[in-house]
Amino acid sequence: MITPVTHLLPLVHLRRDRMLPIRGRVLFNVGDEVKATDIVAEADQHGAHLILDVRRALNLRNAEEAQKRIRYKVGEKVEKGDILAQTSGIIPRVLRAQADGRVIGIHRGQIILEAAGGKLQIRAGISGRVTEMLPERGLVIEGDGALLQGVWGNGKIASGVLLIRGQSASDELTRANLDANMRGAVVLAGHVATRETLIAAQEFQIGGLILASMTASLIQTAIEVNYPIILMEGFGRIPLNQAAFNLLSTNEKRDVILNGFGDANRNEKPELFIPLPAQGNPSQDYAELTQGKTVRVTVPPYAGQSAVLVTIRPGLTLFANGQRVNAADIQLDTTQIVTVPLVNLDVLE
Amino acid sequence: MSTPSAEAESLLSIEIGTIHTRALLFDLVDGQYRFLGASRVPSTYGAPYYDISEGVYRALKQLQDGTARIFLEDSRLVIPGRADGAGIDSLVFIFTAGPGLRIAVLGLLEDVSLESARRLAISTQSVLVEAIGLNDHREHAEQVDALLKAKPDLILIAGGTEKGSTRSVGKIAELVSIVLQLTPEDRRPEIMYAGNQAMQNHVTEALSRFGDVLVAPNVRPTIENEVLAPAQEMMARTVTRIRYQHLGGLQAYASITSAAPAPSSHTFGRMIRYFSQINNSQKPVLGVDLGASYTTLATAQQGNLELSVHNLGMGAGLKLALEKSNLAEITRWLPMQIPDDEVWDYLWQKTLFPASIPATVETLAIEQAAARQILALALRTHRDHYRNPMLSFEPVLVSGATLAHTSPAQTLMMLLDGLQPVGTTTFVLDPYGLMAALGAAAEVNAMLPVQVVESNAFVNLGTVLSPISNARDGTSIMNVRIEFESGEESTHEIRQGNLYQLPIQSGQAARIHLEPLRPVEIDPIHNADTRSFKVIGGICGTVIDARGRSLNLPADASRRRDLLKKWAMALGS
Numbered sequence: 057m058i059t060p061v062t063h064l065l066p067l068v069h070l071r072r073d074r075m076l077p078i079r080g081r082v083l084f085n086v087g088d089e090v091k092a093t094d095i096v097a098e099a100d101q102h103g104a105h106l107i108l109d110v111r112r113a114l115n116l117r118n119a120e121e122a123q124k125r126i127r128y129k130v131g132e133k134v135e136k137g138d139i140l141a142q143t144s145g146i147i148p149r150v151l152r153a154q155a156d157g158r159v160i161g162i163h164r165g166q167i168i169l170e171a172a173g174g175k176l177q178i179r180a181g182i183s184g185r186v187t188e189m190l191p192e193r194g195l196v197i198e199g200d201g202a203l204l205q206g207v208w209g210n211g212k213i214a215s216g217v218l219l220i221r222g223q224s225a226s227d228e229l230t231r232a233n234l235d236a237n238m239r240g241a242v243v244l245a246g247h248v249a250t251r252e253t254l255i256a257a258q259e260f261q262i263g264g265l266i267l268a269s270m271t272a273s274l275i276q277t278a279i280e281v282n283y284p285i286i287l288m289e290g291f292g293r294i295p296l297n298q299a300a301f302n303l304l305s306t307n308e309k310r311d312v313i314l315n316g317f318g319d320a321n322r323n324e325k326p327e328l329f330i331p332l333p334a335q336g337n338p339s340q341d342y343a344e345l346t347q348g349k350t351v352r353v354t355v356p357p358y359a360g361q362s363a364v365l366v367t368i369r370p371g372l373t374l375f376a377n378g379q380r381v382n383a384a385d386i387q388l389d390t391t392q393i394v395t396v397p398l399v400n401l402d403v404l405e
Numbered sequence: 406m407s408t409p410s411a412e413a414e415s416l417l418s419i420e421i422g423t424i425h426t427r428a429l430l431f432d433l434v435d436g437q438y439r440f441l442g443a444s445r446v447p448s449t450y451g452a453p454y455y456d457i458s459e460g461v462y463r464a465l466k467q468l469q470d471g472t473a474r475i476f477l478e479d480s481r482l483v484i485p486g487r488a489d490g491a492g493i494d495s496l497v498f499i500f501t502a503g504p505g506l507r508i509a510v511l512g513l514l515e516d517v518s519l520e521s522a523r524r525l526a527i528s529t530q531s532v533l534v535e536a537i538g539l540n541d542h543r544e545h546a547e548q549v550d551a552l553l554k555a556k557p558d559l560i561l562i563a564g565g566t567e568k569g570s571t572r573s574v575g576k577i578a579e580l581v582s583i584v585l586q587l588t589p590e591d592r593r594p595e596i597m598y599a600g601n602q603a604m605q606n607h608v609t610e611a612l613s614r615f616g617d618v619l620v621a622p623n624v625r626p627t628i629e630n631e632v633l634a635p636a637q638e639m640m641a642r643t644v645t646r647i648r649y650q651h652l653g654g655l656q657a658y659a660s661i662t663s664a665a666p667a668p669s670s671h672t673f674g675r676m677i678r679y680f681s682q683i684n685n686s687q688k689p690v691l692g693v694d695l696g697a698s699y700t701t702l703a704t705a706q707q708g709n710l711e712l713s714v715h716n717l718g719m720g721a722g723l724k725l726a727l728e729k730s731n732l733a734e735i736t737r738w739l740p741m742q743i744p745d746d747e748v749w750d751y752l753w754q755k756t757l758f759p760a761s762i763p764a765t766v767e768t769l770a771i772e773q774a775a776a777r778q779i780l781a782l783a784l785r786t787h788r789d790h791y792r793n794p795m796l797s798f799e800p801v802l803v804s805g806a807t808l809a810h811t812s813p814a815q816t817l818m819m820l821l822d823g824l825q826p827v828g829t830t831t832f833v834l835d836p837y838g839l840m841a842a843l844g845a846a847a848e849v850n851a852m853l854p855v856q857v858v859e860s861n862a863f864v865n866l867g868t869v870l871s872p873i874s875n876a877r878d879g880t881s882i883m884n885v886r887i888e889f890e891s892g893e894e895s896t897h898e899i900r901q902g903n904l905y906q907l908p909i910q911s912g913q914a915a916r917i918h919l920e921p922l923r924p925v926e927i928d929p930i931h932n933a934d935t936r937s938f939k940v941i942g943g944i945c946g947t948v949i950d951a952r953g954r955s956l957n958l959p960a961d962a963s964r965r966r967d968l969l970k971k972w973a974m975a976l977g978s
Contacts, residue, residue: 058446058463079589102553105587107546161586168549168583207757271746272753290757292750320757321423321504321698321721322451341453354758356751357765377769378812381762400761 057345057368057382060323061403062352063205064299066306067336070203070329071187074178075194086189090180090197092215092313092329097194103173106154110141111165113151122165133158140167179213181315183331202307202330203339204288204300206266207354209316209326212284216242216263218312218330220305226268226295231256238262242312242328244304247293251277258282264314266304266328268296268360284316286326294360297352298389299404343403351386351401358396362404363388369395415486416853417476417493418842419461420669421500421652422448423698424720424760426460428468429842430493431853438856440839444468447760450502456653457502484661497845498658498666501530501696503651505716506644509535509557509594511577513564518600521624521631522563524790525599528637528712529644529668530699537580539573545580552584557594558647560584561640562608565601567626574604578611585615597643599624599636619643634710641671664848670694670701672844673804674712676854679847680802681705687930688828691798693780693820694840695805697759698722700779702787704798711791715783719776719807720759723752726779734781737958738774738822740969743767748774762810769811773819776807780823796954797828797929802863804835813944814978817866821904827873827954828928829938832866839863865911867943871950872919873926878902882925882951886918897949904975905949909942916940917947945976 080099084090111122125141128134134153141151153169161168184199219241221233229245234256242264248254249271257265264284272291288296307330318326323341343349349365363386373383373395382398415432426448430441444467449460462480469476475491476482483492508526510533512519519538526533534555537548552560560581565574585593598608599621609618621639625631645666649656659666677692684690689706697720704711717726732745739748751771755761763769788794801820808816813834820832839862843854874882878901885897887907899905909915919927919936927936940947952972959965 060447078592102550102587105546105549105553107544107549107583161583163583163586168587170587272750273746275753291753292747319451320759324452342447355754355761355764356768359754375764377763377766378815379762379764379769379810381810397762397764400758400764 057398058342059345059398059401059403061339061341061343061405062207062325063203063327063339064303064404065203065336065339066303067200067332067334068203068339069198069200069336070182070184071196071198071338072182073194073196074180075190076176076178076192078176079192080176082189082191082193082195084186084189084195086186088186090184090186092180092183092315093213094180095177096180096186096197097178099176101173101176103157103171104155106157106169106171108140108151108167108169109165110151110167114141114143114149116143116165119165123162126162126167128159128167130159130162134169140169181213181317182313182329199329199331200334200336201332202303203327204303205325205327206286206288206318207290207320207325208287209314209318210278210281210285212264212282212316213314214242214264214284215311215313216240218304218308218310219243220308221245229253229265229267234260234262236260242266242314246295248274249293250274254278254281254285266314269294284314286314286316286328289360290354292356292359297360297362297404299350299362340405343405345384345398345401345403350404352404353386353396353400354402355400358388358394361388365401366393368398415493416495416497416663416846416850418497418499418845419464419658420842421450421457421460421498421502421655423502423696424448426457426464427838428461428464429837429839430468430472430474431846431857437860438850438853439860440837440857440862442468442472443837444471448502450652454653458654458657461654461658482661495663495846495849496658496661497664497842497849498655498662499669499672499841499845500648500652500655500666501669501699503530503648505530505532505699506558506647507532507534507556508559508561509533509537509552509555510561510563511537511581512562512600513539513570513573515540517628518563518565518625521633522561522599524631524711525563525624525633525636525640526561527714527790528633528674529640529670530714530716532716537577548580549583549587552580553587556592559595559597559643562596562598563600563624565604565623566628567601567623568603569601571601571604571607574600575607578604578608582611582615585612595619595643595647597621597639599639637671637674637710637712641667644668644671664845667845669841670699670712670714672847673701673841674703674705674710675844675847676840677703677802678705678708678710679844679854680800681710682708684799686799688797688799689795691801691824692840693783693801693803693805693808693824695719695776695779695803695807696722697806700783700805702783704787704791704793704795711787711793713783713787713790715786717779717783719755719772719779719805721756722779723756723775726775726782727752729782730778735771735774735778737965738777738969739770740966740973741767741770742962742966743771772807773811773815776819777823780819781825784824796826798826798830800831800833801826802833802835802840804838804840806838809834809836809838812978813864813866814973814976817869817945817948818973818976818978821869821871821950822956825871825954825956826869827871827926828930829868829870831868832943834864834866835862836864837862865941865943867945867948868940869948869950870917870927870938871954872899873954874901874923874951876901876923880923882921882923884920884922885949886920888916888918890914899949899951901951901953903951904972905951906945906976907947907949909940909947911942911944911946913942914939915942915947948976
């Protein structure tokens with residue numbers, strides 16, 4: 057059976073696309089080095105639109121006449137107060153721009169003005185070198201380092217020095233465990249159960265949080281805080297799998313980049329990347345579930361536990377709840393062998 | 406798109422789902438079309454492939470291994486089939502994968518064309534991102550901004566009865582023209598017009614310089630009449646055009662399929678419409694497809710289809726279900742005590758791992774509780790959209806992994822609790838998830854779905870009689886006498902508040918005679934004097950659901966759990 061892989065790789069050559077959803081500007085060239093937090097592409101977003109009816113404003117007879125009175129062309133910039141259209145005569149009537157912006161359309165005697173809008177910006181997400189560039193769209197960045205994928209992220213990107221809080225990554229992080237020394241650091245902890253902890257982390261200006269798990273009722277707060285959060289296992293009180301803890305432990309005090317974007321439906325996972333001065337190999341994103349593979353259980357029971365696949369059971373296996381499904385025997389880190397549905401496993405590699 | 410040959414026999418259906426890509430094989434066996442096998446692999450429209458082809462290849466490979474038939478040669482699908490038996494004669498593609506389409510609807514009157522446009526929009530996987538009608542009091546510029554901000558994939562224009570208003574439709578066209586002018590060429594939405602046919606040329610002329618304008622017959626030719634079916638066909642084709650952009654590789658397959666790829670909800674609806682045409686009941690047929698991201702509901706009577714797709718499901722669709730529900734609306738269906746935060750966390754975890762299945766008694770109960778709530782939410786929304794108060798259906802056809810991959814009794818309990826039908830209803834399970842594929846096949850081979858439906862591919866769960874009585878719980882409301890074909894008889898007392906499984910075996914025919922002891926409404930459709938029914942036992946026998954409508958569960962948690970267990974035991978689950 058083929059199954060998606062969740063990466064826990066001490067060294068990998070990583071390639072990531074960074075594309076704008078609309079046409080814009082690419083800010084780096086092929087060969088440039090980028091940092092994870094660099095803005096690599098940006099685009100102007102729509103501002104508010106004003107539709108100015110010249111015929112009505114200047115009390116003209118028809119659209120054709122209005123068209124003749126317009127002093128700007130499509131594409132020209134205007135500043136607030138500029139005269140957009142004007143009648144002739146000793147005391148001319150005028151139509152002025154109500155905001156800074158650009159004329160983006162002239163349609164049957166109407167001026168369509170787009171006020172200045174915000175910018176859409178895309179960050180690099182990993183550190184590395186630009187290897188491809190698609191003008192007006194985006195670029196491809198490649199880099200080498202350790203890669204760990206999570207299961208949920210809050211959509212934010214940042215980097216900082218990795219700090220490990222506690223002896224194992226199953227302890228709950230509370231406000232009492234946070235202090236001013238964590239400013240700018242990316243903190244690895246077990247579980248967060250209260251809103252107060254997430255808010256306190258923002259107050260201490262931490263660089264980011266890597267958590268094994270979080271109570272699902274905190275999702276909204278987690279999305280609102282100003283630093284990235286990545287959950288390695290998911291929602292509930294789930295300890296970090298041992299393989300991930302070991303890998304992170306060996307990288308403590310190194311710079312780590314958190315990219316909290318992910319979409320479970322598109323198999324896009326939030327990830328953390330630790331740049332390393334060594335050459336890695338590309339990773340495989342799917343793997344065959346076979347004997348000896350390191351796997352992780354994704355849902356209860358045994359959620360978050362890493363294990364070794366002992367055997368895939370022939371035919372269908374009957375579970376205590378009456379479900380009859382394809383299943384595997386796996387050996388947990390505790391050496392206990394348990395049977396779990398195959399679809400509740402993902403491969404860690 | 407290829408033209409199927411007249412002798413086309415084998416048919417392969419590929420379904421690109423949110424989680425899985427499935428391949429289903431149908432072929433002639435002893436002169437009758439049969440479902441022969443299926444394969445299922447992870448879909449690959451997302452990372453890292455962003456192309457459906459890898460998943461399709463794996464599904465075909467798995468099907469080839471499982472059926473010992475050759476479908477692939479040099480990694481390419483063999484089509485048409487060869488004399489040596491390799492390959493397949495016809496290919497159809499359906500899909501549920503991809504985010505809900507962002508649809509903006511524009512019409513005239515809120516309760517007329519705009520309402521019809523909304524119904525058309527919800528007949529596919531969609532998110533309604535903007536609605537503008539005559540009563541919209543925003544400034545023109547604000548409407549433009551709202552449409553630009555909404556970033557629709559599709560702008561759907563309705564409005565104007567035949568021989569009705571043209572000026573207002575012209576204004577809508579002008580508004581859309583401005584929006585299209587302001588939208589970068591590569592981001593322009595598809596435009597579909599289903600309004601006053603007299604304005605067809607005007608709208609097309611105003612908008613065609615920005616791209617194709619897809620024209621469908623007026624959804625509201627008169628104030629009183631709504632005609633959605635032709636526009637639904639056009640909507641399906643439009644959705645497919647948009648999905649070509651979302652699902653890498655899909656368009657390439659269109660050249661070898663025997664019918665254009667179509668949304669699964671559309672072909673599912675086609676099958677429900679077909680069932681309503683062969684069904685001689687006075688009640689509508691109800692079809693329910695409970696998927697991972699979407700739930701499709703279809704009601705049809707004498708060929709008139711009402712279709713709705715809800716962003717509710719047992720995977721990603723749980724997000725909206727959890728946002729729209731109080732947790733208590735889910736936990737009230739749990740027959741054991743599980744802390745609220747565990748239920749909440751488990752269901753959110755399921756959104757991250759939508760392919761996972763419950764491995765314990767508790768997690769199965771949580772998922773089945775959520776399924777009940779999703780069924781209830783979807784049916785309520787469906788009835789609201791179509792202003793259809795009907796709660797009596799015959800039959801109810803159901804598909805979806807949560808309903809199919811559990812015991813028949815548990816499936817029936819989820820359906821009874823979630824849908825709460827009244828009167829007499831037969832529940833039919835589609836255990837292999839064939840319905841949408843058969844609807845797609847119907848376009849290529851009209852006999853195939855008919856013969857597959859008549860085979861053993863579907864499971865009769867049982868006939869359920871849900872009488873309504875005002876009697877207090879525990880009161881005897883009627884006696885039921887069962888008259889078997891063998892001449893044997895048995896009589897059963899029915900008490901209000903209880904659920905009964907009558908001893909009619911699967912496939913066994915019997916006549917049941919109802920003898921009310923108190924005022925009881927047996928069925929809102931059938932003649933009040935009808936007290937006698939012929940039934941064929943389903944896999945759950947024949948069931949009397951005398952629990953009342955709507956179901957009132959005790960507020961006391963302990964009593965409620967005891968009652969849920971008692972009801973479950975009554976059906977043997």
